[in-house]
Amino acid sequence: MICGAGCSRNSDERPEAITDFYRDSFEVIGRGTWSFVKVYLCKGSANAYAVKVRQKHKMPVRQTWKYAEKHKWEFAEEKKILSKLGLHSNIVLFITSFTEQAQHFQVFERLYGADLYPSVTGKYGGSHCEKDVVGYMRDILNGLRYCHEKKIIHRNVIPPNLFLTNSGSVKLVGFSLALYAKHDAGCYGIVGTAGYRAPEITWVDVYCYRVDLFACGCILYNLLTGSHPFIHNTRERPFSLTPAWKLISRWARDLVTKMLFFDPNKRITAAQALDHPFFHDVGRVGLNDNLTIAVEELTKFTEHKLWERVASCDDRPYLCQSLRIRKHYGKV
Missing domain, CATH: 1.10.510.10 (Transferase(Phosphotransferase) domain 1)
Structure with a gap:
């Protein structure tokens, strides 16, 4: 089973913290406007995954206080879209996602x-x-x-x-x-x-x-x-x-x-x-x-x-x- 994938199906079984399933390798492999991508290792198998980290405090002020609910909804919609895509040879594979107080995490397959x-x-x-x-x-x-x-x-x-x-x-x-x-x-x-x-x-x-x-x-x-x-x-x-x-x-x-x-x-x-x-x-x-x-x-x-x-x-x-x-x- 892919690390954390089974738990993403049932919110009652999945712990809130990403660190319950993955450990941070501190290797940054990509950066965007409001997010960056790091390599995380699965605790159970040591397989590498690419994790997109979106930090709320890095967003503009107008987005953090006035549009907080909007971004929460957008993150949920993005998760739904990625889940609908499933497995395809020409699309990056989405594994699961985690939401914490200050950050959103999206776990993808590691591409080389x-x-x-x-x-x-x-x-x-x-x-x-x-x-x-x-x-x-x-x-x-x-x-x-x-x-x-x-x-x-x-x-x-x-x-x-x-x-x-x-x-x-x-x-x-x-x-x-x-x-x-x-x-x-x-x-x-x-x-x-x-x-x-x-x-x-x-x-x-x-x-x-x-x-x-x-x-x-x-x-x-x-x-x-x-x-x-x-x-x-x-x-x-x-x-x-x-x-x-x-x-x-x-x-x-x-x-x-x-x-x-x-x-x-x-x-x-x-x-x-x-x-x-x-x-x-x-x-x-x-x-x-x-x-x-x-x-x-x-x-x-x-x-x-x-x-x-x-x-x-x-x-x-x-x-x-x-x-x-x-x-x-x-x-x-």
Whole structure:
């Protein structure tokens, strides 16, 4: 049995303290805005687990006193979503959670590897091909398709939330902004990371699972060209101006275009994307077997954390484009 997993099923049997099942190794393997990830060892088997620790006193003052109940509810909702996901080869496995007076703990399987982008640039060092990208994107889309079948929207598919394991598979992590779509009517709320956020979220409009596919389009473009599709201007097809764009296969260009449609009704779904020729014609001559330029640019993109600059900028490119689209479809 996984350490503490059985006890998480029955609150009467589970002690409140995480230290009843795990001991802290004091090894920090990741940090976020309001949380960090440490390695804990199971007392019964000495197996290692990754524990996400959210400290209440590290949150802004306005969140600690005015929104204390809100964050308590959000933590409970996140636990429900993680529990619904269960076991999948392309999603980090959630074990259990603990709540103490000053901290929230979430226990996950310990993953061995690194974030996807640093792994790509470090592993290939100038030798990178579309066949590699096919494998990465297939794993990402498989994970998202599973989430969407469970009626869960990730809403924050960004580079730090993609983990490449030592076995070569990509796993989705970072479900703190995920949402359980109870109804088919759609969802509301401005969340996610600007630059990977779908335009309909910026419109403050109703949205659905396809917001994750827009982020996937940005990720796929990153891996193929080494840059971001919307970092230069506000044209409807700004990504076609990148020099590396002309070097990738037509199937890759076609998939990126279908993922980055500003109109969500035209945007491809995860299941449809997995049926795209890009994933089934790996042996064809059209696939580029040398994406050296992409690796060089992706190295700069990763080392200088350019994705954070894109994420920290405002959404004027989206707003300019969305206003034109909303006017065209009679939404303004």
